[in-house]
Amino acid sequence: MELGQTFETPFYLPWAGMPQIEEKAAPIIITDRKFSLKTRKYIEDKKASITIPVKKMWEIQSEVVTVETTRKALETGKIPKEWKSVWRKEIREFVRETIETAWLKAISKSGDDVALAVNRIQRKQYEFDVTMTSVKGWVDHQGGVLIVDLTAQQFGSIHALLQHQIVFQVTSPYVLAERIKPLVGLTKKEVMAVARAMSAAAEEGLPAAIVNKQGATYANTLHKNRAARIARTELSNGYNFGHLDSLKKAASEGWLPGVPEKDWIAGGQKPCSICLENQAMGYIALKATFPSGHQHATAHPFCQCSLGSRIRR
Numbered sequence: 001m002e003l004g005q006t007f008e009t010p011f012y013l014p015w016a017g018m019p020q021i022e023e024k025a026a027p028i029i030i031t032d033r034k035f036s037l038k039t040r041k042y043i044e045d046k047k048a049s050i051t052i053p054v055k056k057m058w059e060i061q062s063e064v065v066t067v068e069t070t071r072k073a074l075e076t077g078k079i080p081k082e083w084k085s086v087w088r089k090e091i092r093e094f095v096r097e098t099i100e101t102a103w104l105k106a107i108s109k110s111g112d113d114v115a116l117a118v119n120r121i122q123r124k125q126y127e128f129d130v131t132m133t134s135v136k137g138w139v140d141h142q143g144g145v146l147i148v149d150l151t152a153q154q155f156g157s158i159h160a161l162l163q164h165q166i167v168f169q170v171t172s173p174y175v176l177a178e179r180i181k182p183l184v185g186l187t188k189k190e191v192m193a194v195a196r197a198m199s200a201a202a203e204e205g206l207p208a209a210i211v212n213k214q215g216a217t218y219a220n221t222l223h224k225n226r227a228a229r230i231a232r233t234e235l236s237n238g239y240n241f242g243h244l245d246s247l248k249k250a251a252s253e254g255w256l257p258g259v260p261e262k263d264w265i266a267g268g269q270k271p272c273s274i275c276l277e278n279q280a281m282g283y284i285a286l287k288a289t290f291p292s293g294h295q296h297a298t299a300h301p302f303c304q305c306s307l308g309s310r311i312r313r
């Protein structure tokens with residue numbers, strides 16, 4: 001029997017003589033904007049579980065930028081292998097431990113939240129199980145992708161910085177090391193913004209120690225913002241994946257009185273055009289992808305969107 005068939009019973013008008021009219025029952029909303037507030041709250045509450053370890057990681061990664069290794073960087077114009085191996089190892093550990101743990105907790109929380117919403121509809125006993133292979137598969141795969149991304153970003157941004165400093169004729173390994181250290185962990189765009197500010201200050205004739213101090217202060221703010229961005233994005237990825245996976249599981253186990261569908265709820269003050277286009281799609285099948293190519297939020301860093309869902313009967 002098809003799911004929901006029993007609910008499509010004909011609707012009889014109460015007075016006599018009228019022809020029978022068959023009507024479909026209205027869809028049941030499972031999760032909506034109210035649920036997305038839950039998502040936001042969870043992310044804000046758990047942010048520190050990522051921001052603190054990521055800042056710690058950047059600190060450890062910057063310690064390898066010694067005068068000795070920076071001299072090598074100046075001679076070759078390349079990132080020394082000592083930096084690469086420590087950075088790789090630290091990123092891997094950070095993703096496999098901190099991020100994957102945070103994902104699993106977020107998946108478990110949203111999976112349970114969805115189960116609550118499903119059980120409220122029918123007073124049933126659907127339970128979400130975070131040890132499912134679908135969860136493990138997602139976490140392993142996403143973890144691998146994130147490790148590659150973060151590593152490539154880090155190599156790319158410090159390489160660009162190195163080139164910039166060589167062009168600007170920074171020849172002292174001591175000055176250069178002091179300049180690179182606080183920038184480890186930032187994106188290329190951020191690193192270059194600090195580098196340009198430092199070059200401008202140096203051209204004004206400020207002493208290197210002052211230039212570096214100003215750069216470090218600027219970098220500190222950028223680090224704080226980037227840590228928050230990574231935390232919010234990754235918690236949101238986990239939470240939204242759990243949301244969708246829990247719906248899929250509830251559907252496959254026959255807990256839903258009809259066909260479940262999902263929609264994209266654009267979040268934040270000013271959702272971007274990518275997310276608005278996803279939202280404009282309306283309700284689609286759980287397995288379908290939104291126009292951006294995603295199955296669920298996030299669509300980009302700092303994306304504040306979430307999923308909604310309903311049961312079509």
Ligand SMILES: [Zn+2]
Pocket residue numbers: 266267271272275297298299300303304305
């Ligand atoms: Zn978005």
